Amino acid sequence: MKSLGRRHAVMGLGMTIAGCTPEQKVVTQSNAAAVSGQKLSRVLIGVRLRTTRLTPSQYDSLLQPYELRQAFDAKWPPLGITVEVVDGDKFSGDNPMALIAATNMRFHANQVLLLHTSHARWRGAYVQDYDIDADLYDSTVGSRIWRGSTSLPDFWRVIGTPSKRSEAADRYVDGLTATLRKDGLI
């Protein structure tokens, strides 16, 4: 624990595991800045897949914004969280504030969650397994308050089967939710 006197004290790294069988387990690591009382309420989620050069088939093999939207739309409103998922690849650059400004004109999010693919292991044209990194920002002040990284092992097993891809998106959101809850944000 770093010394107080700064605006936030870093709570430290944590990890949660979600999933049934060993090959389905998703592992999420996180780091949270302690912001007392802040809970997710109205969240704009930007999904960015193009963090490396991808062929069209490689791009299509990753969990798509619409698949993640379906999972978030099913799971977060029952928790009292209003969400909107947008395709972050439509916004250029690394500056998340551009996404916040453009979409918040009508959505007025309290928090912005940016999801982007991290290290991916490829087997030819499709992804074998990869990580999704998440950055959570307080949109009022524009500062980052939480980071997470989720490993999706054996992801290749779900490619080509819509129902399995849907289940994989659900597992990802479940893992993310469990970690955010553990860190006091849900």
Next chain:
Amino acid sequence: MQRLLLWLTPNDERLDGAGIAARFESALAPYGIVVEIGRSTKLEIDRNGDQKDIVEKFNPTYRFEIDVGAGRTASQGSTVISTSFLVRGVLYSGASRMPLERYHYQARSKSIPRFVDQVVESLKAGGYL
């Protein structure tokens, strides 16, 4: 440049930070430049805050921050065929957050001496040394 704060990745899992630091120290020593090493934290949230103590103590004239971007590994079964990832380096003055210079390097291994050499050459050409 008199005192350089070299800010590296949290560990040497993907990048040989110790090797990079040694190469910078060796290349900059003839110019009388003192190098201090700092490491970011895993899943870093507030770099400004993380650097506060070392910046106050060391008072760098410049900072060079190295980060690793998204990477990809091609494999056949359990055999890794190739790996590549983006290395980003940004030069700042003192404690400023305004980048002076940006560098990108497509790395294919943890050891990146060519990146260090190219950065040093660029610093020389830019009049920083």
